[in-house]
Amino acid sequence: MLNPDFYLLTEELIKCISGKLPAAAAHEEMSPAHRKELLRENPHKLNARLSGVLLLLSPGINNEPLITFIKRMEYDGVHSGQIAFPGGKYEPGDIDLAYTAIREAEEEIGIKPTDVELIGPLSELFVPPSNFIIQPFLARTSYISGFIPSPTEVxxxxxxxxxxxxxxxVKDNYEIKYRNGSYLQVPGYKFQEHLIWGATAMILNELLELILCTGLYPLSRA
Structure with missing residues (x-):
């Protein structure tokens, strides 16, 4: 498969993101089956907390586009040890959720805000297990040196x-051990030993649909 140039891809994404986003259809494709039950139990967003995450594209070898993920620390919480995008919860004093996403990315992966160029927002996603509304932001950086993980969070x-x-x-159904000890089949994306599933896979899927909009990649995905 041809590797579209990072700069060409991101310029085309600027055009695509200004149109109609895939939103719910892209999210639903990678939604775990138990999500519907969780939404029935917690259908309201009135008391949900807000967060912003960064889908950060950067140039790799020969300017091949890369997207950056983090692996969360193991902790006593619903997203312990999972793969995520850099980002976190909105704090009083944040100008907006884009500011939140960049501020948290600086804390988690050590990238300077001045090295981040926002392309635009993707569709928000409500996550019942943690009662968060996630606002993703697509961004790019020419930053190619090593990121620095937060020793307490990443x-x-x-x-x-x-x-x-x-x-x-790469895109398939995978078995996971859920937090209550049961085993579930969930749609996800595999990279080496990492499984990207849940909210991260749902958000990623919308980005991949936007990438298809550029016409630089195949017209369909496996």
Whole structure:
């Protein structure tokens, strides 16, 4: 598969993101089956907390587009040890959720705000287990040196070539051990030993649909 240039891809994404977003359809495709039950139990967003996350694209070898993920630390919480995008909860004093996403990314992966260029917002996503509304922001950076993980929040950082997610077999149903000890089949994306599922996979799927909009990648995905 051809590797579209990072700069060409991000310029085309600026055009695509200004149109109609895939939103619910892209989210639903990667939604775990138990999400519907959780939404029935907690259908209201009135008391939900707000957060902002950064879908950060950067240039790799030969300017191949990469997208950066973090692995959360193990802790006593619903998202312990999961793969996520850099970001976090809105704090009093944050100008807006874009500011939140960039501020949290600086804390978690050590990138300077001046090295981040926002492309635009994707669709918000309500996450019942933690009662958060996530606002994702697509961004780019020419930053190619190593990211620095927060020693208290981030167990690891890895960047994945965008082309990886278009390879056959990467997108599939995988078995996970849920927090109550039961085993579930969930849709997700695999990269090396990492499984990207849940809210992160749902948000990623919308980005991948936008990338298809650019016409630089195949017309369909496996």
């Amino acid at each position: 167990a690891g950082i890895f960047s994945v070539p965008v082309t990886h997610f278009f390879n056959p077999g």
